[in-house]
Amino acid sequence: MIEALAAKMSRSATGFAEVSNLGRLRSLDRIVLSSGKKAHARTIRGRVLRPALSHGYHSYVLWRNHKQTTVRAHQVVALAFLGPRPEGTYACHDDGDRGNNALVNIYYGTPAQNSADARRHGTLPVGEACGAAKLTRAEAEARAAADALAAQAGA
Numbered sequence: 001m002i003e004a005l006a007a008k009m010s011r012s013a014t015g016f017a018e019v020s021n022l023g024r025l026r027s028l029d030r031i032v033l034s035s036g037k038k039a040h041a042r043t044i045r046g047r048v049l050r051p052a053l054s055h056g057y058h059s060y061v062l063w064r065n066h067k068q069t070t071v072r073a074h075q076v077v078a079l080a081f082l083g084p085r086p087e088g089t090y091a092c093h094d095d096g097d098r099g100n101n102a103l104v105n106i107y108y109g110t111p112a113q114n115s116a117d118a119r120r121h122g123t124l125p126v127g128e129a130c131g132a133a134k135l136t137r138a139e140a141e142a143r144a145a146a147d148a149l150a151a152q153a154g155a
Contacts, residue, residue: 017062017076018080019077019080021077021081021102021103022102023058023073023074023102023103024048024049025049025051025062025073025076026046026047026048027047027049029043029044029046030043030044030046031043032044051073054072055098056098056099057072057099058072058098058099058101059071059072059073060072060073060076073101074091074093074101074106075091077103077106078091078107078108079091081106082106086108088110088111089109089110090109090110091106091107091108092106092107092108092109092113092114092117093105093106093117094106094107095121096117096118096120096121096122
């Protein structure tokens with residue numbers, strides 16, 4: 001599995017791990033010093049990391065010098081292959097699939113572009129699907145019909 005990942009294009013990202021153009025992260029090989037009577041240095045080979053899901057996004061917890069950093073895969077792919085994120089932009093998924101972290105699917109876009117994409121691929125909650133909705137579609141239609149009748153009666 002690591003050989004298959006190594007065959008893909010990869011770049012070092014964040015100094016903690018390297019990332020492939022398919023959005024997979026691999027920890028770096030590292031030397032660890034053991035303590036005790038027979039103190040020695042040993043090499044730990046890097047491995048392909050398993051992502052956790054956080055709100056549908058693949059995220060990874062990386063450690064260095066006893067400090068934890070949580071990163072999202074699409075943001076690491078963008079940083080490694082597209083360069084630093086321009087101010088005022090997001091790392092966006094072109095197809096709307098939060099699990100598709102392939103380089104061909106990631107781009108930097110403005111919040112307006114990201115919202116337009118969400119509308120385009122149907123991942124933006126509108127109407128009843130929106131958590132802030134006060135009425136169902138049937139209730140809204142009934143209220144509109146009642147308002148139209150009231151307007152006719154008053155005219």
